[in-house]
Amino acid sequence: MILLENLSKSYEVAGETLTVLKNITLRIADGEFVSxxxxxxxGKSTLMHILGCLDLPTSGSxxxxxxxxxxxxxxxxxxxRNTSIGFVFQNFHLLPRMSAVRNVxxxxxYAGVRKAERRARARALLEQVGLADRIKHLPNELSGGQKQRVAIARALANQPRLLLADEPTGALDQTTGLEIMALxxxxxxxxxxxxxxxHDPDVAKQAGRIIRLVDGVIQGEEGGE
Structure with a gap:
């Protein structure tokens, strides 16, 4: 599903070139769970931005x-980005004046789904993530773990094939974080x-394969076939 070949990403900072990713080559199969x-x-977040088509590489493919x-x-x-990729972030990024169901x-x-269908799908997704009794709650009425569940439901709204999560447990306690990883x-x-x-080893090991990134270079892998 994903193939990176000799991919690098650089930025110009104060007249100097800062290379954040350096000759990354990586393959991720359809249906794989990778950390x-x-x-x-x-360079982790830069890599996620490229995987999510939020940014383009400087070189490579x-x-x-x-x-x-x-x-x-x-x-x-x-x-x-809107139909094939779902995004989950550390700080949830929920709209504070919208209920859980409206956030989802x-x-x-934006994808043009009709109101009745999107409402039914949003309710089903919130039920799937264990929040059937919270659909009308505003974000400030939810715990951190509940907010992240809403964010996951929203990421699934357009039935994407790829889910990208950037430090999804970073704002949660350890127990809640493990519950999110179980989801x-x-x-x-x-x-x-x-x-x-x-950056959390306990989170990383929940995946089937761990990619270790140091100073913009893949320094090793664990797991996988």
Whole structure:
């Protein structure tokens, strides 16, 4: 599903070139559950932005579903982000004045899903993540773990094939974090491709394969076939 070949990413900072990712070559199969682990500043979030078509590599290639991302138009990439990729972030990014169900509906609004269908799908997703009794609650009426469950339901709204999670347990206590990872595992068992970015070894080991990223370079892997 995902193929990175000799991928690098650089930025111009104060007149100097800062290379964040260096000649990354990586293959992730359809249906795989992978964690990318590394310390702060290792390039993990930059890698996720590229995997999520939020940014493009400076050199090398990113092949997603057998298509070179760099050759797609900005409009095409926006559609890919909304329909083929789900995003989960550390700080949830829920709209504070919208109920849980309306937060989950939002990506479907942009995708043109009809109101009755998106409401039914949002309710079903919130039930799937264990929040059937919280659909009308605002974010400030939910615990951290409940907010992240809403965020996961929202990420699944347009039935993506790829789920990207950037430090999804970073704002949660350990017990709640493990509950969220168990939810990811259930999604993986249902066939979803999942990539989790983390610095936490306990989170990383929940995945089937661990990619270790240090200073923008893959320094090793654990697990996988």
């Amino acid at each position: 990318v682990m590394g310390p702060s500043g290792s 990113y092949i997603l579903d057998e298509e070179d991302v760099a050759k797609r138009s900005r409009r095409d990439l926006a559609e890919v 509906e939002l990506p479907m609004v 990811f595992e259930s999604l993986h068992q249902a066939g979803m491709t999942i990539v989790v970015i983390t």
